[in-house]
Amino acid sequence: MAQQDEYVLTFEVGVGDQGHELHIHFDAVGLQKLRQALDHVERSKDHEHLMVPSWGGSELTEEKQNDSSHLIPSVTIHFWD
Numbered sequence: 001m002a003q004q005d006e007y008v009l010t011f012e013v014g015v016g017d018q019g020h021e022l023h024i025h026f027d028a029v030g031l032q033k034l035r036q037a038l039d040h041v042e043r044s045k046d047h048e049h050l051m052v053p054s055w056g057g058s059e060l061t062e063e064k065q066n067d068s069s070h071l072i073p074s075v076t077i078h079f080w081d
Helices: 028-044
Strands: 009-016 019-026 047-051 074-078
Touching: 009 028, 019 028, 028 047, 028 074
Parallel strands: none
Antiparallel strands: 009 019, 047 074
């Protein structure tokens, strides 16, 4: 699907044969942003919030990549030691 933002990074939930499935969609820039978030969590040993613009964030893009999925507007990445 076309993306209006300058990159693609979405987390979406779909339903497969075995139940709910998480789908992560990204392009090259979105992958870089996801890696940066994961690296930050690893360094800080804490957590990171990723949100779509309508939820006050700028980390995730808001356009679904799969019409049959549900967009997840907020994702929190936790580090557990």
